[in-house]
C-alpha cells in the first residue's frame with residue numbers, strides 16, 4: 001500500500017477535478033429529466049449515472065491502493081474515507097445497476113405524473129390542484145376522494161417497483177460494505193447512538209405533539225361531527241389540510257385560538273400585491289444578502305425553474321435545490337404557488353443554495369451538509385425570522401402588528417402547526433424505511449407497518465380500509481424519489497438550536513419566537529463560518545461552532561413554544577390527551 005501522503009493529496013486533487021466534470025454531466029442530465037420527463041431524457045440520465053458509477057468505482061479502486069487508514073494527516077484520512085465510500089455505485093453488475101437506476105427514474109415519473117380524475121375529463125395533478133384542494137376543502141367526502149385517488153394513482157402503481165428497488169439497492173450497498181441501505185444512510189450521521197438519540201428527542205417532544213393533537217382533534221370534531229372519528233382517539237388522515245397530514249398549517253383558520261387578530265397568514269396580502277414566484281425568491285435572496293451572505297449568481301436566475309411550465313411538459317414538481325458541482329451553476333426547481341406556505345418553501349430551498357455557495361471551494365467529497373439535517377435546517381432557520389409578524393410587517397406583508405398575549409398565542413399556534421405537527425411524521429418515515437431495508441418489514445407487510453407507525457406515532461388513522469394492494473408510503477414523494485427523510489426530523493430540532501444561537505449573535509434580547517436576525521451581519525458571519533465547512537469536519541464540531549453545544553438538543557424548540565405549551569395544557573385539561581398506540 002502507498003504510504004506517501006504527498007502523493008495521496010495529489011491523487012485526491014486529481015479526483016476532485018475529474019469528479020467535477022462527471023458530476024456536472026450527471027446533474028445536468030438529471031436536471032433535464034426532472035424538468036422534462038421523457039423516455040429519452042430518462043435514458044440519458046441513466047446513461048450518465050452509469051458513467052458516474054464507473055468513475056466512482058475507479059476512484060475507489062485507486063484510493064484503496066493507499067494506506068489511508070494510517071495517514072497521519074487526519075484531513076487526508078477523512079477525505080479518503082469518503083473517496084472509498086461510493087454507495088450503490090459499488091454495484092459491479094452493470095445490468096443490475098442500470099435496472100436500479102431505471103426503476104428509480106420510473107418510480108419518480110409515476111409519482112410526478114400522477115393525477116386524480118374527479119370527473120371523466122377533469123383529471124388533476126398534485127401541484128397545484130390537489131394540494132390546493134387538500135388545503136382548502138372542508139368537504140369530508142371530497143377530501144376522501146382526493147386522498148384515496150392520489151394513493152391509487154401513485155402508491156398502488158409503485159409497490160412492485162419498490163420491492164425490486166429495495167433488493168437491488170441492498171445488493172449494491174453490500175458491495176460497499178454495509179449490511180443494508182438503511183445502515184448506509186445512518187452512517188452519514190457517524191454517531192453510534194444515533195437511533196437512541198433520535199428516540200430520546202422524539203419522546204421528549206411527544207407531549208407537545210399530544211397536546212396539539214388533542215386540541216386539533218377537538219376542533220375537527222366540531223367541524224366534521226364526532227361520528228367521523230374512531231373511538232381510539234385517532235384523527236382521520238385526510239382532514240388535516242395536507243395530503244400526508246405532515247403539517248397542519250392549512251387548518252389555522254379553524255385552530256386560531258383568538259380569531260379576529262392580525263392576519264398572519266399573509267397569502268391574501270401576497271396575492272393582493274401581485275407577488276410572483278420570482279418576487280418570492282428575490283425576497284428570500286434579499287434576506288440572505290442582509291446577513292452578509294452570498295447572493296444568488298446570475299446562473300441561478302437564468303437557469304432555475306421557479307414555476308410549473310405551461311407548455312405541457314411533465315416535470316417533477318416537488319421542490320428541490322441543485323448543485324452542478326462546477327462552482328458556478330446552482331438552481332432551484334419549484335412549481336411555486338403564490339401562498340405563504342410556498343414562500344416558506346422558497347426560503348427552505350434558498351437555504352440549500354446558500355450552503356452550496358458557501359462550501360463550493362471544498363473538495364467535491366466535502367460538498368455536503370455537516371450531516372444531512374444541517375442542509376435541511378439552513379433555510380428553515382432564516383424562515384423562523386421571516387415568519388415573525390414584525391418581519392412580515394417590515395417587508396410590507398402585514399399592515400399592523402398587535403403585540404398582546406392573544407396575538408402571541410395565535411402566532412405560536414401557527415408555528416406549531418408547521419413544526420410540532422411535523423415531528424412524528426418526520427420521525428416515522430425512515431423508521432418504516434429502515435425496517436424495510438433491514439428485512440424486518442417484508443413486502444407483504446409494507447402497508448401494515450406503515451399504518452402501525454402512522455397510527456401509533458402520529459395518531460392518525462386511514463379514513464377507509466387499507467390492504468396490502470395499497471402502498472401508501474409510495475404516495476409520499478421521498479419514497480419513490482428515494483430521498484432519505486430523518487434529515488427533516490433532525491433539522492426540525494437543530495434549527496431551533498441554530499436560531500437561538502444566531503439570535504444571541506444578533507443581540508436580539510427578546511423571547512425566542514419573536515427574534516428576527518434580519519440584517520445582522522454578526523449572525524450571518526457565525527452562520528457562514530459553519531456553512532463553509534461543508535462535511536469536512538465531523539458534525540459535532542460544526543454544531544459546536546454554530547450552537548455552542550455538540551449534541552442535538554430539544555431544549556431550544558421547547559423554549560420557543562413554551563407559552564403555547566402552557567396554553568394548550570390549560571385548554572386540554574377537559575380533553576383526554578391519548579390516542580391508542582396501535583392501529584384502530
Ligand SMILES: C[C@H](NC(=O)O)C(=O)O
Pocket residue numbers: 246319348488
Ligand atoms: C419536509 C420535506 N421537505 C422537503 O422535501 O423539502 C417535505 O416536503 O416533505
Ligand SMILES: [Zn+2]
Pocket residue numbers: 348349352375376
Ligand atoms: Zn430540503
